[in-house]
C-alpha cells in the first residue's frame with residue numbers, strides 16, 4: 001500500500017474543549033519510553049476531565065435496549081476493526097455496534113478488554129488466530145457468522161486493526177454476500193500506522209519521505225511462495241512497514257540489504273501490549289535482528305524501516321531540552 005503525503009490537511013489534533021496538556025507536567029520522569037507514556041497519560045487525564053464535564057449530556061449506548069430494538073428483524077453482521085489493541089482506540093461506530101451485538105466473534109489481537117463490558121447474555125466466540133494455533137479455521141469463522149445472522153442475531157466480528165489490512169475481512173464480506181446476509185464493514189485504526197505512532201514514529205514525514213509501503217512478512221522473502229515484490233520494496237525510497245515479520249526478521253533484513261536498502265537504515269521494532277506498555281527497539285537495519293533477539297521481543301510486533309524512525313529521538317531530545 002502506498003500513500004502520498006497529505007500535505008496541509010488542517011488536522012487540529014485536539015478534541016473540542018480539551019486543552020493540550022502542559023509540556024511542564026511530570027517533566028522529571030525520563031525513563032526509556034517514559035516520556036511517551038507520560039504524554040499518553042496526560043492526554044488520558046485531560047480527556048477524562050472533559051468526559052466528566054460532558055456526563056449527563058451524552059447518550060449511554062451501553063445496554064441501549066432501544067437501539068437493539070431498532071435492528072431489522074433479520075440478523076446482521078458487522079466486520080469491526082478494533083484498532084491496535086488499546087480499548088479506547090476502537091471507532092465510535094465500532095463500539096456502538098459492539099454494544100448492540102448478540103454474538104461477538106473475536107480475534108486474539110482485537111481489543112479484548114472491551115468484552116468485559118458486554119451484557120452476560122452476549123455469546124462470545126473465540127476465533128483465536130494465534131500463530132500456528134488457530135481456534136477456528138477461516139471457513140469455520142465464515143460459517144459461524146453466517147449461521148448466527150441467519151438465526152436473526154446481530155453479529156460483530158471483532159478484529160484487530162483494520163479488517164481489510166491483512167485481516168481476511170474481505171473473505172468474510174464475500175461469505176456474507178454469498179449467503180445473502182447484510183454485512184457492514186467498520187474500518188479500524190490499523191496497527192501498521194498506529195503502533196509506530198504510539199511509539200512516536202510517523203510513517204511519513206515532510207522532508208523525509210512521502211512514501212510508505214505496508215508489507216506482510218509472513219512468508220520468508222526467499223521462499224518461492226512469496227508474492228511480495230521485495231526488489232521494489234528494497235529499492236524504493238520510502239518507509240517500509242512490515243507486519244507479521246518477527247519470525248522472518250533475519251531473512252527480511254538480509255534480503256532488503258542484498259536488494260539495495262542501506263544497511264545503516266534506521267529501523268524500529270515495536271510491540272504494544274494494548275494496556276499502554278510498549279517494547280521498542282531501534283537500531284540500524286543490519287543490527288536489528290540481534291537487537292530484537294537480545295530484547296526478546298515476541299510477536300505481535302510492527303517493524304518500521306526508514307529515516308522516519310529518527311523522528312522519535314528528535315522529539316525526545318526536544319522534550320528533554322524544554323524540561
Ligand SMILES: C[S@@+](CC[C@H](N)C(=O)[O-])C[C@H]1O[C@@H](n2cnc3c(N)ncnc32)[C@H](O)[C@@H]1O
Nearest residue numbers: 085161162165167190191243244272300301302
Ligand atoms: C494478521 S495481522 C493483522 C493486522 C490488522 N488487521 C491491522 O490492521 O492492524 C497481525 C499483525 O499486526 C501487527 N500487530 C497487531 N497488533 C499489534 C500490536 N498491539 N503491537 C504490535 N504489532 C501489532 C503485528 O505485526 C501482527 O503480526
